Amino acid sequence: MQKKIILTGDRPTGPLHLGHFVGSLQNRVKLQNSGNYEQNILIADMQALTDHFDQPEKISENIYEVTMDYLAVGIDPKLSTICLQSELTALPELTMYFLNLLTLNQVERNPTVKEEIKQKDFANKIPVGFLVYPVSQAADITAFGADLVPVGADQVPMIEDTNYLVRKFNATYKTEVLKECEALVPENFSRLVGLDGKAKMSKSLGNAIYLKDDADTLFKKVKQMYTDPNHLKVEDPGQVEGNVVFTYLDAFDDNKEEVAKLKEHYQRGGLGDMKLKKYLFEVMDNKFKGIRERRQELSQDRGYIKSVISEGTAKARDLSNDFMKKIKAAMGLSFS
């Protein structure tokens, strides 16, 4: 039986943080190690340029950062294909054919794009590249022949849009060459809140802990965490809900019994924030020390990182070019 194909990936706009770890990286390692899938991890540098077109050096450098994060958390380039979007010409090629199948109205109606346009305050200056990035994303997914796309629950509409395009393409060209994909939403999916507890962890909000952060930085960030603003004295009863320290303990401490005890103690009163934060720091330091150390080692060998990307990209290039040939033949554009 053929293994199901997964496409996943990241925009290389910065090193990866614990939000990525909780929301996707952990899951990728699990999917990889199950041996049941062909997992492709796309470093989406072209897509990153759609709203960072004037910062290509930043994107370029973060290709390495992101790859080091992948390897450090346990992505094995022998088991998963790590590849670079801008080196895969089948992707812009398929994007151009897809653009013929969508009207401007349809593209403008995309809720994710609408929301992001509002957030990014583009006003009337929306770059066309940004407007059409979901189309390029659909091309990524289909050019890899992906069966499964791991996403958060909020990204399911994106998968539906991709499948709409697939059906439209297949109907237009009377073919079945493209296949619909399924969203793979992890059980109990939730986004990790940031240090400030107010929103999801994000580089741009400045509330992130990075996989590369050293112990000192980690400790500083844990100390900054939002707890219970009414928990003024150690003996006061404290609140657990919305308390970032407990959220992180739930996420990272495998000793669930100890976490339950701490919650109870905190609610009763008598457990100070600093003591609690020191405990969390120990838990997190233990959990991420190995990753951080591997990452530190990897950063000494840029040539190796480059070779990982090159080899994965070569593999993905062959795969996507072969498939693009089939797609064009199915369209009736079978010149070669």
Add this chain to the structure above:
Amino acid sequence: MQKKIILTGDRPTGPLHLGHFVGSLQNRVKLQNSGNYEQNILIADMQALTDHFDQPEKISENIYEVTMDYLAVGIDPKLSTICLQSELTALPELTMYFLNLLTLNQVERNPTVKEEIKQKDFANKIPVGFLVYPVSQAADITAFGADLVPVGADQVPMIEDTNYLVRKFNATYKTEVLKECEALVPENFSRLVGLDGKAKMSKSLGNAIYLKDDADTLFKKVKQMYTDPNHLKVEDPGQVEGNVVFTYLDAFDDNKEEVAKLKEHYQRGGLGDMKLKKYLFEVMDNKFKGIRERRQELSQDRGYIKSVISEGTAKARDLSNDFMKKIKAAMGLSFS
């Protein structure tokens, strides 16, 4: 001294007609034979799909038709590079980078696109691919490093838009890798009117004479030509302005003295339309017989036509891929 690079081409939506011959093909043969230029002739099949997305077989077949027309009129594949757009992945690639540099407002303001949208009656259903085709055209021109683009006077704004993008790209990425191009507008440029005299010759208006038309078809079409509707009897004085037969005589009869005499006779009265049309037929048949016969021969050897396109495309692919590498390096996307 390096030869200047020309990019020109056609959308393969049908065989070429005398409007193409007068407006561009003749000129291409002249430019080619001057030995002063590197001429690239792009068969723009991807662009043709932007408003014919549901007719790829038609586009596919017309790639051969158009190439036979090129060869028949004297384009020599050893001197000019005939190449196929959909086989050159640098073109969609560069298009995607360009799309980041333009806002939706800018793309929608393009006067040619605006006009064509009106003509094609897309209403609110403009395919995004069609909306952005001028961007893809700019990518074609720049990816070939074209210095000169032969266009009609009405297409000069398109060249200005391309140069706007070139300046924007170079300024954004602090480079000079892209160069501005110049419109090459032929002296005394005019569009050949159709048989009906009402508009330019065009396949969709059904008023065209094709290079492939045989003598019988040519004769039939000449007989249909619009003359002077008030010239009812042979002895009546007739009008020369707006009389398609005279327009074509001006375009195709090298014996200018004879044309002057005929005009004088027609205006004076005593020269019948049928006699005049028979004369025009002889002139045109003489002029296009050789082309038609070469084209007939070429149509017997599809393998040769295919090899012409393949070889030209391979050459153009190397050239555009090499240049795309330089472009990406200049952007700071120098992974490979």
